[in-house]
Amino acid sequence: MSELPAGSVIGIVGGGQLGRMLSVAASRLGFRCHIFEPSENPPAGQVAEYVTTAAYDDHDALRKFAESVDVITYEFENIPTEALDVLQALRPIRPGREALRVSQDRLIEKGFLQDLGLKTAPFADITDAASLEAALAEIGAPAILKTRRFGYDGKGQARIMTPDDAAGALADMAGAPAILEGFVNFTHEVSVIAARGLNGEVVCFDPGENVHEGGILRTTTVPANLTPMQRMDAGLLAGKILNALDYVGVMGVELFVTPQGLIVNEVAPRVHNSGHWTQNGCTTDQFEQHIRAVVGWPLGEGQRYADVVMENLIGDDLDKLPGYAKEPNTAIHLYGKADVKAGRKMGHVNRIVKD
Amino acid sequence: MSELPAGSVIGIVGGGQLGRMLSVAASRLGFRCHIFEPSENPPAGQVAEYVTTAAYDDHDALRKFAESVDVITYEFENIPTEALDVLQALRPIRPGREALRVSQDRLIEKGFLQDLGLKTAPFADITDAASLEAALAEIGAPAILKTRRFGYDGKGQARIMTPDDAAGALADMAGAPAILEGFVNFTHEVSVIAARGLNGEVVCFDPGENVHEGGILRTTTVPANLTPMQRMDAGLLAGKILNALDYVGVMGVELFVTPQGLIVNEVAPRVHNSGHWTQNGCTTDQFEQHIRAVVGWPLGEGQRYADVVMENLIGDDLDKLPGYAKEPNTAIHLYGKADVKAGRKMGHVNRIVKD
CATH class of the missing domain: 3.30.470.20 (ATP-grasp fold, B domain)
Incomplete structure (x- = not known):
């Protein structure tokens, strides 16, 4: 039935609460877990059989981790691309790289969704003050400026209620590639x-x-x-x-x-x-x-x-x-x-x- | 609310499936677990933060285990009394010793239940062939001879269908203290x-x-x-x-x-x-x-x-x-x-x- 026999080891990148609850679920099905997490004493480490504490740019640690597991999954999408390259050379990563490529970047994600015929908020690629001004003219305010990558729980976001807020919002991005998203009037x-x-x-x-x-x-x-x-x-x-x-x-x-x-x-x-x-x-x-x-x-x-x-x-x-x-x-x-x-x-x- | 603050360590004696599922439940409430188990690679070890692999007569290991936890519980009742003495000197054991004393010995357990006014199968203390013969005369066959201690999942038991089976059943006990229990006609x-x-x-x-x-x-x-x-x-x-x-x-x-x-x-x-x-x-x-x-x-x-x-x-x-x-x-x-x-x-x- 299973591609992997009982007792196989699942590698989980990220040791927070999601990795913790994944690890418990895996044990219920007879699998063992190995957590890879840069921070010390991750929540998932308390319930997983193996834990590697190492940075995402520690390629030796990544390789050893990959070699010790049968399949790799993750609890968060912002894994650096180079780390993924190291892991993927050794073991299957599920969900696969395409899902990560798309979801790691808000601009790519929005384009992907539109290509599928799905509705998204109006959006524009923002590279500088001029592109922001042009985007605001088209999309209108209020709108929200977000970093294209590495945002979560409201981080890396700035609201633009009127065009006067534009400069401050762009400064908040600290030079990171950004996307302007129009407000959606949702219930x-x-x-x-x-x-x-x-x-x-x-x-x-x-x-x-x-x-x-x-x-x-x-x-x-x-x-x-x-x-x-x-x-x-x-x-x-x-x-x-x-x-x-x-x-x-x-x-x-x-x-x-x-x-x-x-x-x-x-x-x-x-x-x-x-x-x-x-x-x-x-x-x-x-x-x-x-x-x-x-x-x-x-x-x-x-x-x-x-x-x-x-x-x-x-x-x-x-x-x-x-x-x-x-x-x-x-x-x-x-x-x-x-x-x-x-x-x-x-x-x-x-x-x-x-x- | 809790006597123990979140993050406290629960010591679990026994690392089988019950210890495993106890450990998962404890983690769900924010506690950490330490398993004490004589066998290598116990099932509970895969989901617990700490595991001690040592025998029940290794008093040093028992002491270290007890000192590393805040409270001790167990997944099986046949823990040797001396091991319990070592543990109890250092940390509370829950359920307490009285429950273990009663349940570790079928004869004591039956007497305890009768003293509470509860119904049990008819039973008799068996120390030798003579006491077995007398008990069979009183209780009648079929009956079942069981070791007083350390029986589980049908182990340490012998059926006596007719008095002729008595000698063989007694031999099966291999000299261990035993109890004869009458058959109960249950639905x-x-x-x-x-x-x-x-x-x-x-x-x-x-x-x-x-x-x-x-x-x-x-x-x-x-x-x-x-x-x-x-x-x-x-x-x-x-x-x-x-x-x-x-x-x-x-x-x-x-x-x-x-x-x-x-x-x-x-x-x-x-x-x-x-x-x-x-x-x-x-x-x-x-x-x-x-x-x-x-x-x-x-x-x-x-x-x-x-x-x-x-x-x-x-x-x-x-x-x-x-x-x-x-x-x-x-x-x-x-x-x-x-x-x-x-x-x-x-x-x-x-x-x-x-x-």
Whole structure:
């Protein structure tokens, strides 16, 4: 059944909470995990059999890591290209390089989505003040200037409410290649967590509705407020993206819901914070689904058996834990991070609101 | 809330599948685990942060282990008394020594249960051929001769169908202290997985109905075939046992269902194979429940949200995996054991038969 026999070792690049939960899911299916992570004492290291602590430019460490595993996956998309080259020469990387190439660069991603016939926010490549001025004239303000690469959780972004903000926003980019995105007039944001197996089968989880605060995901609620038609559209467009990339694994697709249809905001080639609800709402959660894809198992079905609200525990939200631990129907998931910092994701809770 | 702060280390004695699943549950609540296990490469070691490989008579290793953790629990009850003495001098052991003393010895356990007013099979202390003959005269055949200590999964047991079998059965005990138990005329076996918190609160999971083959648990089905009165009785008697032992943690109580009421077969002072269904039928499963008790968290509620059939994967049952992986509503749990052996528990599946 599986391309990889039981007991095979899965290499996971990145040792944060996503790597941690992937590692647990892999162990449930009888696989062993090796984490590669530059920081000391990564959350995933507490639950994985092997950990390599080394920088992404340490090619010797990368080679040894690759040679010790049977397949490589990752918990975040911003892995340096040269590190990927080293790894790929030795072991298969799933999801593959094309997914990383596309998702690592907002400009390439937007072009890719448009080529597939999907709707995105209006956008323009920004290289200097002149191109920004021209783009603002076309797209209009308010708009948002973002670095093309390495942005997450609201980092590397600057809002332009009026053309007067343009110079300051461009300065915020610190010379990094950037993209201007027009504001989308959306009613709410949803995301689809979708998976594609090694054999090409596609399975989608029910879309969740996301609420952000300060650029960080606060809650995801299933079911999302969507018409049956929108729900179907969401699944179809996710499948289109997965197939176009010959993708293997789980992907998170963020969508804006507008009266004119669903607009693709962003694609993450990995398990996604907005899919954490699946841990307590589905028999196969997003982490196991990803592992099943990566090792060549059949995918689990995505059927949802409960209504769930996922709430992130950010920074000193941890103080709420004593109360949460007493709540019925509330599952707590902590990440084992030693230091509480403002804006840091420390864990999440899944509240089952209806079986 | 918790007696132990997040990030505290839980020492787990025993590195098999129960220790493995306890370790995963502990990590979900933000705790780290240290496994103590005599065998090399224990299943729990693949998912725990620390592993000590040493014998139970290695007192130095036991001391170092105890000093490195904040609290100690265990996955099996047959820990040598001297090892427990070493550990207890340094850190709290939960569940406590009294539960181990009682459950390590079938004769003491039966007496304890009778003192609580609970029903057990008729039994007698067997020290030699004469006491066996006398016991058979009183209890009658068929009966079953068991070693008082260190029996599990049908080991250390011999059936006596007629008095002629007595000598052979006694020889099978190889001189170990033994107990004769009369056969109970039961319709089926159920077990209650119950938990008691550090503050004395008691929570029971819904009883499961067990089917054994060759002395090894084959399936557990919830709901069990019980009247509402029997279900209530099961919970009440489990609570009685927990309170009498001032117990902290999860306990498995095996019960025979007879027309004359519930008869207690055996008590296991730990998470129990017949409670594995809780992983896919409850928000807080038996492993997390045990960890919550051990660290002093409030217990989760035991409410069941689905009908589940748990099936053990024993030996080459693993060959069925490709088919099982394709089944909807089937959760697979493998233990990461390298060698497949006849009678060895390799994993289990939880089939959700009704949400």
